[in-house]
Amino acid sequence: MDAEPISVHLLAILSWASEEPLRAGGIVGLTVVLGYALTRAFKSDPLSHIPIVGPKSYVGSYIYALKHAVRMQPAIREGYLKYGGRPFRIPTLYGWQVVLASPDLLKEVGRAPDDSLSFFEAANQDFKLEHTMAHRSHHTHLHVPVIQNRLTRNLARLFTDIREEIVAAFNDGLGLQGNDWKAIPAHDMAANVVARTSNRVFVGLPYCRDPEYIDLCIRFTLDIAKAAITIKLFPKILSPLVARYLTNAHNNLQHAHKLLGPMIEERLRLEAELGDEWTEKPNDLLSWCIDESKGIERTPYEIARRILVINFAAIHTSSNNFCQALFNIAAYPSYVPALREEVSRIVTAEGWTKAAMGKMVKLESFLAETMRLEGLNILTMQRKAMHDITLSDGTFVPVGTVVAVAADVRHLDPALHGDEPETFDPWRFLKHDGPSPADGVEGEEGEDKVQNRVVSVNEDWLVFGYGRHACPGRFFVVNELKAMLAHVLVTYDVKLMDDARGERPASFVLGASRAANQTAKVMFRKRAD
Numbered sequence: 076m077d078a079e080p081i082s083v084h085l086l087a088i089l090s091w092a093s094e095e096p097l098r099a100g101g102i103v104g105l106t107v108v109l110g111y112a113l114t115r116a117f118k119s120d121p122l123s124h125i126p127i128v129g130p131k132s133y134v135g136s137y138i139y140a141l142k143h144a145v146r147m148q149p150a151i152r153e154g155y156l157k158y159g160g161r162p163f164r165i166p167t168l169y170g171w172q173v174v175l176a177s178p179d180l181l182k183e184v185g186r187a188p189d190d191s192l193s194f195f196e197a198a199n200q201d202f203k204l205e206h207t208m209a210h211r212s213h214h215t216h217l218h219v220p221v222i223q224n225r226l227t228r229n230l231a232r233l234f235t236d237i238r239e240e241i242v243a244a245f246n247d248g249l250g251l252q253g254n255d256w257k258a259i260p261a262h263d264m265a266a267n268v269v270a271r272t273s274n275r276v277f278v279g280l281p282y283c284r285d286p287e288y289i290d291l292c293i294r295f296t297l298d299i300a301k302a303a304i305t306i307k308l309f310p311k312i313l314s315p316l317v318a319r320y321l322t323n324a325h326n327n328l329q330h331a332h333k334l335l336g337p338m339i340e341e342r343l344r345l346e347a348e349l350g351d352e353w354t355e356k357p358n359d360l361l362s363w364c365i366d367e368s369k370g371i372e373r374t375p376y377e378i379a380r381r382i383l384v385i386n387f388a389a390i391h392t393s394s395n396n397f398c399q400a401l402f403n404i405a406a407y408p409s410y411v412p413a414l415r416e417e418v419s420r421i422v423t424a425e426g427w428t429k430a431a432m433g434k435m436v437k438l439e440s441f442l443a444e445t446m447r448l449e450g451l452n453i454l455t456m457q458r459k460a461m462h463d464i465t466l467s468d469g470t471f472v473p474v475g476t477v478v479a480v481a482a483d484v485r486h487l488d489p490a491l492h493g494d495e496p497e498t499f500d501p502w503r504f505l506k507h508d509g510p511s512p513a514d515g516v517e518g519e520e521g522e523d524k525v526q527n528r529v530v531s532v533n534e535d536w537l538v539f540g541y542g543r544h545a546c547p548g549r550f551f552v553v554n555e556l557k558a559m560l561a562h563v564l565v566t567y568d569v570k571l572m573d574d575a576r577g578e579r580p581a582s583f584v585l586g587a588s589r590a591a592n593q594t595a596k597v598m599f600r601k602r603a604d
């Protein structure tokens with residue numbers, strides 16, 4: 076199945092060739108519709124057995140696809156309710172999106188090996204990774220076990236560095252004077268603090284404070300997304316040339332090599348010279364990636380590229396969720412005293428440690444609720460069929476089809492997550508064990524527990540995916556996000572801008588992805604006490 080209809084290529088050629096925008100607009104519009112209709116009309120439909128959401132006619136489904144290109148959520152919900160958890164498909168501008176929603180099928184997809192339902196090939200189709208990141212990082216994944224095992228195991232030891240970088244990054248990023256309020260562009264600030272903090276652990280000082288390197292780490296993900304759109308506008312045969320000359324994918328990789336290459340070279344030299352006697356060896360993700368790199372992976376260029384690949388997975392995912400939680404702190408001030416009390420009490424008793432973060436159950440529930448309602452993935456766990464497959468419910472999935480799991484509708488299902496699922500309830504995931512103060516049982520006090528650890532992966536909680544490709548960075552990032560939020564709560568007052576009129580900045584939704592509002596500002600002030 077070719078996922079890029081002829082119309083998309085025609086659109087590209089026409090819009091490049093024409094110098095009369097208005098007339099070209101009309102011609103392009105007509106061509107898109109005709110191209111799409113022709114593409115579909117002359118192809119047999121290998122997915123005809125999977126029910127469709129929206130109109131069944133060619134032109135009707137194209138108009139439906141255009142309408143839902145911006146917001147796919149209502150279409151997914153319609154399919155979820157209409158087909159009662161059975162697979163369904165939605166027309167998109169690039170072909171059919173097959174959606175799975177039943178717990179059994181999502182478990183099956185999560186467990187499927189990559190030579191059957193491929194995570195990497197689905198990501199490649201989306202982001203054209205073989206051209207934007209080059210094939211090596213796309214096909215080798217040594218960083219995944221490194222993140223999953225070594226990063227996770229070292230979190231307690233690295234926590235002092237994480238905390239130090241958070242404090243410094245907020246100080247530098249906010250630039251507050253005295254006790255005055257200051258309006259801060261929330262999204263950009265969040266990206267900067269997250270990129271610095273994460274890279275303190277990825278590559279260490281001084282690189283995590285180098286504005287040029289941090290800018291590259293933040294920009295890289297967006298450049299990949301833009302490059303993928305450009306590449307998809309042209310026939311596949313031209314992809315390598317388009318990636319090389321019409322996008323800055325290649326320049327970004329060169330840039331990373333220029334910035335990190337000398338340091339990586341020096342580390343490789345010391346490793347070769349001193350081996351196990353290198354007592355000053357940095358304890359960071361870069362060192363662990365070097366340890367695991369063999370043969371042609373073990374060059375400064377390849378290792379620098381791998382660090383960018385890790386940033387691609389880490390920065391925007393983390394900063395978006397931090398920004399969404401920050402908007403919730405600003406928009407729902409009535410919950411702040413309880414959160415502040417919890418953070419102050421635990422930090423006073425334990426200090427700023429990983430163990431202390433684990434005890435902040437109200438903060439964890441607050442973060443989980445933010446991710447449930449404002450998480451990045453409306454659809455998740457995209458997988459591409461590498462051969463014809465028949466799922467356990469009998470659904471036939473032809474080779475080349477991309478399937479995905481409906482995360483949002485499960486997160487909004489009242490049977491799974493309780494009443495009023497559309498409402499932000501920061502204590503939704505708290506459970507009080509034992510008597511509460513209101514019970515008046517003397518000498519006994521129950522304790523709050525969080526029912527849903529954010530790092531969980533199960534069929535009802537899909538923010539980090541599920542199964543063999545569930546996010547390996549989740550243990551790191553949940554600690555990082557909690558440490559950042561705890562720091563904000565006890566160090567700053569935060570409120571919405573006056574002109575927001577009490578309304579939380581709306582998220583930006585495109586297709587099946589959601590991002591925090593990119594332009595909204597939030598007011599910050601250093602707390603007096």
Ligand code: HEM
Binds near residue numbers: 390540541547552
């Ligand atoms: C709040 C932040 C984050 C969210 C919401 C998130 C979410 C996800 C999701 C949904 C997947 C795909 C799971 C699947 O398809 O089954 C994934 C994969 C991945 N994530 Fe994260 N992630 C976050 C942060 C991070 C961080 C900080 C790192 C690195 C330190 C990271 C590294 C990765 C990698 C390498 C993969 C690919 C795993 C594989 O190839 O098997 N992520 N993440």
